[in-house]
Amino acid sequence: MPLSKKNTKTKYIFISGGVISGIGKGTTAASIAFLLKSSGYKVAPIKFENYLNIDAGTINPIEHGDPFLCEDGTEADMDIGSYEKFLHEDMGRDNFVTMGQIYSSVIDRERRFEYNGEDVEAIPYITDEVIRRIDSLAGKKNADIVTIELGGTAGEYQNVLYYEASRILTLKRPGDVIHIHVSYVPTPGHLGEPKTKPTQLSVKMLNSMGIQPDFIITRSDKYLDQRRRDRLALFCNMQKEDIISSPDLESIYEIPLVLNKQNLDEKILRKLGISVRKPKVADWEKLIERTKAKNKKIIEIAIVGKYFGTGDYQLRDSYAALFDAIDHASWQSGLETKTRWIDAEQVEKLGVQIIGKPHGIIVPIGWGERGAEGMIEAASYARKNKIPYLGLCYGMQLQAVAFARDILGLTDANTTENNPKTKNPVIHLIPKQKEFMEKRAYGGTMRLGAWDAYVKKESNAYEIYKKYNGFINISKNLISERHRHRYEFHDKYIKDFEKNGMIISAKSAIESLVEIIELPKQTHPFYLGIQGHPEYKSRPLSPHPIFLAFIDACSKIK
Numbered sequence: 001m002p003l004s005k006k007n008t009k010t011k012y013i014f015i016s017g018g019v020i021s022g023i024g025k026g027t028t029a030a031s032i033a034f035l036l037k038s039s040g041y042k043v044a045p046i047k048f049e050n051y052l053n054i055d056a057g058t059i060n061p062i063e064h065g066d067p068f069l070c071e072d073g074t075e076a077d078m079d080i081g082s083y084e085k086f087l088h089e090d091m092g093r094d095n096f097v098t099m100g101q102i103y104s105s106v107i108d109r110e111r112r113f114e115y116n117g118e119d120v121e122a123i124p125y126i127t128d129e130v131i132r133r134i135d136s137l138a139g140k141k142n143a144d145i146v147t148i149e150l151g152g153t154a155g156e157y158q159n160v161l162y163y164e165a166s167r168i169l170t171l172k173r174p175g176d177v178i179h180i181h182v183s184y185v186p187t188p189g190h191l192g193e194p195k196t197k198p199t200q201l202s203v204k205m206l207n208s209m210g211i212q213p214d215f216i217i218t219r220s221d222k223y224l225d226q227r228r229r230d231r232l233a234l235f236c237n238m239q240k241e242d243i244i245s246s247p248d249l250e251s252i253y254e255i256p257l258v259l260n261k262q263n264l265d266e267k268i269l270r271k272l273g274i275s276v277r278k279p280k281v282a283d284w285e286k287l288i289e290r291t292k293a294k295n296k297k298i299i300e301i302a303i304v305g306k307y308f309g310t311g312d313y314q315l316r317d318s319y320a321a322l323f324d325a326i327d328h329a330s331w332q333s334g335l336e337t338k339t340r341w342i343d344a345e346q347v348e349k350l351g352v353q354i355i356g357k358p359h360g361i362i363v364p365i366g367w368g369e370r371g372a373e374g375m376i377e378a379a380s381y382a383r384k385n386k387i388p389y390l391g392l393c394y395g396m397q398l399q400a401v402a403f404a405r406d407i408l409g410l411t412d413a414n415t416t417e418n419n420p421k422t423k424n425p426v427i428h429l430i431p432k433q434k435e436f437m438e439k440r441a442y443g444g445t446m447r448l449g450a451w452d453a454y455v456k457k458e459s460n461a462y463e464i465y466k467k468y469n470g471f472i473n474i475s476k477n478l479i480s481e482r483h484r485h486r487y488e489f490h491d492k493y494i495k496d497f498e499k500n501g502m503i504i505s506a507k508s509a510i511e512s513l514v515e516i517i518e519l520p521k522q523t524h525p526f527y528l529g530i531q532g533h534p535e536y537k538s539r540p541l542s543p544h545p546i547f548l549a550f551i552d553a554c555s556k557i558k
Contacts, residue, residue, distance in 0.1 A: 010138045011176050011272040014166045016150045016213075018183030018202030023219050024255075025182045026079030028246065029149040030086035031256040032180070035265040036145055037087055038256075038279035044143035045083045045095060046134060047076070049151040050158040052100040057446075057484075066320040069484045069536045070096075073449025078320050079149060085324065085539050086256070094137045099158070102129050122161055130165035145272070154181070155205045167210040178271050181206060181213040182246070185220040185228065194220055196231050203236040212237065214271055215264070217244045242267065251291050253540055256284065287331070287540055296336040299554045301326065302358040304342045304378040306371035322364050322392070325538035329547035335555055344371030344378070352381040360388040360526075360554035363395030365484070365533070369418040376402045383519070388526035388553040390546070393485050396529030397427040400489060400497075400517060407500050408493075417487050427487045430513075447483045451532065452509040453516070455479055459505035460528060460549075461516045468545035479506065481515070481532025489514035489531070506530075526553035 013032065017025040026047070033043045053059060056067035057075030068081035076096040083091050106129050110120045138146050150166070152159040170177040183199040199218065206213060216232060218224045224245040233240040244262050246255060259265070260279060269276045305319060323339065330337040342355060344363075348371070355361065361382045363375045375395065379402040382389035391399035397415055404413035404426045412419075415427035455462045455477045465471050465479055472480050494504055494514070501523060506516035519527040530546060538544040 010143055011145045011274065012134065012169060012173070012178075013145060013147045013268065013272075014150060014177065014179045015147060016154055016163070016166075016179065016181050016206070017152070018154045018181055018205075019186075019198045020184050021153050023153075023182055023184050024246070024252075025149060026077075026082045027086075027252045027255055028180075028182050028217055028259075029079065029147050030082040031259055032264070032268070033083065033145075033147045034086040034256045034284075035260055035279050035281075036147075036268070038281055038284075039265060039269070039277040041144040041274075041277075042142060043087070043145045043147060044137050044141035045087070045091070045147045045149065046137050047079050047083075047096055047149045047151065048130065048159075048162050049077055049096070049098045050156065050162075051098055052103065053098055054100045054104065055096070055098065066318055066322075067484075068321060069448070069482045069533055071450045071482060075448070075484065077151070081321055081324070081536070082252075086253075088539055088541060094133075094140060097130075097133050099161075102126055102133075102161075105129055123164060124168075126161050127165040127168055130162060131169055134165075134169070144274070154202050160209065163206070163209045163211060170211070175273055178214040178268065179206075179211055180215045180217060182217045182219060185218045185224060187221055194222075194224060194228050196228050196235070199232060200235045207237075215242045215244055215267070217246050217259075217264075219246050219248075221248050223247045251288070253284070253291065254288055257281065257288065283541060290331045290334070291327075293334065296334055297555060298336045298338060299330075299359040299551070299557075300338045300340060301360045301362060301554060302340045302342055302355050302378075303362045303364060304344050304347060304355065304375055305364050306344045306366050306375075319364055321533075321535040321538075322362070324540075325535040325544055325547045326551070328538045328540050328543035329551040331540070332543050332548065333551050333555065335551060337551065337554075342378075344374030347371075347374030347377055352377050355381055357385075358387065359557045360390070360550060362390045362392065362550075363398060364392045364535075366394040367417075372398060372415075372418050376405070379403075380406055383524065383527055386524060388550060388557060389524075389528070390526070390550045391529030392535065393483075393531060393533055396517065396531050397485075397487060397489070399527075399529040400426050400493075403497065403500075403502055403517075404493065407502075408496055415487055424493075425490055426493050428490045429486060430488050430511075446486045447488075447513075449482060450480050451483050451515075452478055452480045453506045453532075454509060455506045455516070456503070459503055459516075460518050460521060460526075461505040464545050464549040468548050470545035478509065481530065481534060482536045483532050485531065489517070525556065526550060 015029045017023050033045045037043045055075045056077055067075045068078050070092045071090045072092040074093045080091045080096050106125050150162045183202050185194045187194045229243040232243050244264050266276050326337055363378055375398045379399040401413050404410045410424040412422055413424040413426045414422040416425045472478050503518050505518050508515055515531045517529045534544040534546040
């Protein structure tokens with residue numbers, strides 16, 4: 001299949017990783033895109049993942065981190081969230097590609113006889129499809145520059161076809177393509193000096209695939225000294241000024257400013273042969289000042305979840321979007337927030353006393369029975385002790401279960417996800433979802449992406465969205481939040497909930513599904529559950545209203 005016609009004005013930046021996974025390639029790619037956008041260019045980022053899953057929705061968050069939920073319902077890699085937060089733009093299915101999607105597209109064409117009887121092989125057909133996706137994004141976004149993040153690490157067999165696509169595109173479009181390699185420079189404790197050999201070997205691997213990087217961005221615990229830069233330049237066949245240092249920082253949002261101080265954006269534009277413009281980063285600099293402000297009031301939030309553990313280690317990435325949303329709101333509020341992670345299964349074993357007396361409690365996203373009773377107990381504990389509580393998706397559903405048991409006296413109340421035989425299915429599958437589940441159709445069959453909802457006046461939710469300009473149409477009391485779930489609040493319990501003090505403060509514009517539940521301020525300082533995922537819409541320069549209100553309520557607790 002022929003490649004798409006080149007958009008003659010578009011330039012391409014491939015960004016690969018070396019030595020170890022989790023090096024910070026995604027935040028580096030987002031930072032580069034941010035600097036180029038801030039210089040006045042239209043930038044379109046795209047991430048290519050190695051796995052054969054069609055999307056990230058069916059992957060255990062402990063395995064690959066928190067899937068990022070897009071406005072159009074795409075369940076993507078966390079790096080897509082970094083693109084949104086740095087660029088302040090919505091991403092979607094055009095920005096996220098898996099090897100599963102690539103193979104599926106090629107095989108579907110073969111079945112439709114679109115290759116006219118050719119024997120369909122990885123090269124050129126898979127590499128052509130990779131390039132077609134890049135060109136398609138460039139055309140749809142009318143992009144000046146496309147940044148292309150290659151998943152995984154150089155040297156893996158799984159991503160070699162992406163590197164081959166990079167080589168082919170560089171050959172076909174000379175002067176329009178550059179390659180940036182983000183690599184790890186370790187400092188072994190027993191030696192006390194940075195070692196460049198792993199990066200040298202990683203670049204050698206690139207060279208063996210026909211790729212010579214234009215820049216190396218070195219990830220290390222401190223700034224890389226001149227001696228190490230000189231050695232990398234010598235052994236990697238590069239200019240010294242093209243070795244860029246990216247040390248560990250207090251916040252990932254400092255990365256663009258660190259790269260800018262080394263003139264990376266200017267060097268990129270010169271290599272691409274386009275006009276150099278100074279990026280406008282004043283708002284970003286103010287953000288960094290807020291993150292570093294001293295003498296801030298400290299509040300503690302307990303997060304009672306089920307995806308913290310990985311072997312003997314705890315994994316922050318399982319709830320990455322949530323932690324980011326807390327940070328965004330805290331910085332804007334001038335507070336410092338400490339989060340304490342509590343395994344919901346430990347609450348079940350040891351009791352709610354392990355939660356202690358935090359300023360606030362969050363029960364986040366989750367699936368299935370494991371740890372659910374601990375989350376229910378956490379919701380009850382927050383209600384009884386007047387601790388600000390925020391339930392997110394599953395956290396809202398289990399909050400409803402806790403209320404039904406404690407206040408309505410329905411001791412067997414549950415979600416049918418965990419107890420299909422419960423006599424009081426406060427949370428259940430609506431008929432359409434039941435059909436999907438009976439066919440074992442799990443991927444992409446949920447209520448996904450942006451859903452509009454009407455918010456009830458004289459509710460805490462209404463005040464929150466109004467105060468922080470969260471309405472998409474205030475005259476209609478209309479909001480929009482991203483969703484990723486199958487189970488819904490059962491309508492037959494609405495009257496009993498309302499009679500006993502729980503306010504149903506928002507319902508979806510389509511199907512009138514329950515979206516937000518809350519206790520009034522006279523009863524509780526903040527007790528709100530939302531079926532959507534406000535954490536995925538939060539951005540550093542525009543924190544989500546729900547998190548701003550929650551953090552504010554926490555700050556008032558002694």
